[in-house]
Amino acid sequence: LREHPDAKGMLLITPTDWGSCADVTGVARVCHAFDVPFIVDEAWGAHLPFHPELPAWGMDAEADLVVTSVHKMGGAVEQSSVFHLQYDRVAPEVLAQREDLLGTTSASSLVYATLDGWRRQMVEQGHELLEAAIRRAHRVRAAAAELPGLRPMGREIVEEGLAADLDPLKIVIDVRKLGMSGMQAVEWLRVHRHVDVGGSDSCRISASITCADDDETEEVLLDALRALVEHADSVERRPAVRLPEPSALELEQAMLPRAAFFAPVEHVPAERAAGRIAAEMISPYPPGVPVVAPGEVITDEVLDYLRSGVEHGVLIPDAADPTVRTLRVVARDAVTHA
Structure with missing residues (x-):
């Protein structure tokens, strides 16, 4: 936050799909010291408020806004998610307006019914x-x-x-x-x-x-x-996935994602993709987390990880070429004029 005083807030995913949790209270207090809202994506934490042996719920840990996917660790049908809001750093009417812009106009009574049924079950049992x-x-x-x-x-x-x-x-x-x-x-x-x-x-x-x-x-x-x-x-023995160090996945952001995505592009062989700016999202499944985003500079370490993953059987459905033999990158002329 000191390095980015123009930051409007912070978004943190916790718990992860693997159950590991961040120090939500500690992060919240740092954010509040800079008077910026702290938003927790608590997709895997619908159950957290209801037992003391579970990790802290975002609302109890001083987050401003918590988004919870009840259909994951709760008991509601798919697409059942809720907002939790406290304090005054995010205005309720602003949140409602944003939800109205992005939300469906055909709300499902089944979603609401299962959300309320699960809420009652948790309160009672x-x-x-x-x-x-x-x-x-x-x-x-x-x-x-x-x-x-x-x-x-x-x-x-x-x-x-x-x-x-x-x-x-x-x-x-x-x-x-x-x-x-x-x-x-x-x-x-x-x-x-x-x-x-x-x-x-x-x-x-x-x-x-x-x-x-x-x-x-x-x-x-x-x-x-x-x-x-x-x-x-x-079980068949397959070539190992060559995992990079976590720091190697923190790629340089050379262009804004929107600018890179809509820029003139070209498809280059993987052997010549290092150093180029990605114009696509590349997300190996599992775990389904983007490794490359539009605007980021592709590195040899990431290419090695992706290609060894494909050899092992990892799926990359969002890449223009799921085999990662070629990559979709920003054309050099577009980079020159950006």
Whole structure:
């Protein structure tokens, strides 16, 4: 904020899909010291207000505005999201106007009904339901830790300073010692055990325990993990994804995203793309997070990551060329005249 005094506010995503959480209160107080609003994208945190063993809810942690996707860790249908607003840094009428500009004119009564039903359930039974879910998650994590080749993520990430807190309902398991990636593990579980988990990457899988789980679903998940370990040798060995250091993903922003996206473009071979300005979004799935955005300068490290990912089986559906043999970049003449 000192380096960017013109900043209008801060947006932070926490918890992540992996359950790791930021120090929301600390960030909020820094933002408020500069009198800018602090907005939390709490897509994975609908359950947080309803049990003291869960990480702090954004509203309790002094955020100005929290956006919550209730359809993820809550109990509402898809597209059910809500705003939470406090303090006076964001005017309610301004927020309402922005929502009116972007929101649908055909609101779904089903969305509103399930939101209200879930709200009532949490008020009446939330603590009891989440208490059972937390105990279940602890059992699943402990059982997974007993299986050879599986390493569940736990509170050690907080103790080591890698996160401020951890959502215990996220069962994140490193599967690399089985000789496979998280993507391969997810694929095997789906095909051979008809079990879908919430996410994966080159190292890990992530399953969510919720209020809807019971003894049967707990055992289905554990049986599937046991089978995965037992049949690990049958999984095809693929080239490893060459992961860059986190700092290598912080690319230089050479042009504004809109200017780069609408600029004259050309498609260049990947071998000649380093140093060029991207004119497209490139998001490897999983995890589905953009690695390159329009206006950013493409680097050799990112190209190596993307191409090794494709060789491993990673999907890049938003790139003009999903194979990443070519990339869509801003034409040199456009850069000269920008």
